[in-house]
């Protein structure tokens with residue numbers, strides 16, 4: 001194999017020449033990782049949604065009240081508001097899969113751009129005191145090589161010049177994957193999985209809790225519970241993609 005072949009193989013890994021979603025050849029001059037068509041098809045959450053849990057609500061409801069909708073009523077969610085950038089579907093699902101499970105860490109750059117440049121962030125982030133990623137157990141972080149929520153939080157920290165706390169809320173239970181569990185099993189599985197080392201530093205703070213994908217909300221709710229027990233004034237959940245409350 002000639003040296004130029006190695007260089008091309010390496011470039012393909014970090015700067016793929018075909019779209020990661022539809023496989024069409026990319027235009028090298030302005031398309032990065034996904035083609036323009038796929039970029040236009042990012043399933044952003046645009047419809048009216050419940051401010052509390054993020055589920056889609058009817059056109060005659062208001063998205064500005066803190067009243068709970070029929071979906072989150074009785075759910076005892078511990079976060080105050082939930083904002084999702086996109087639905088966990090189509091192009092977004094492909095990118096997150098490659099980022100998280102195929103460990104293509106470089107995709108953090110494009111995913112992070114979707115988050116920080118979204119208009120919703122300008123409404124949420126200015127009043128936030130501290131950005132906190134949903135933690136991974138150290139063993140899982142070591143296996144993957146990174147915590148995807150921490151990378152997204154880092155992007156928000158840099159873009160908005162907000163402090164980030166990534167070691168204070170920690171995961172002490174290496175829980176099994178939640179995907180095949182029922183909602184009640186997930187609740188048991190996640191119980192006491194998190195711990196706050198220094199509660200005082202969260203006291204009175206308005207916290208932006210960041211996660212990559214929301215499935216049932218159980219994990220984020222348990223994190224929020226610990227943050228509130230530490231004296232947090234409010235917890236606002238931000239997720240890149242919502243898999244649970246799709247319309």
Ligand SMILES: [Zn+2]
Pocket residue numbers: 019020021022023024034035036037038039
């Ligand atoms: Zn494409």
Ligand SMILES: [Zn+2]
Pocket residue numbers: 050051052053054055068069070071072073
């Ligand atoms: Zn709701």
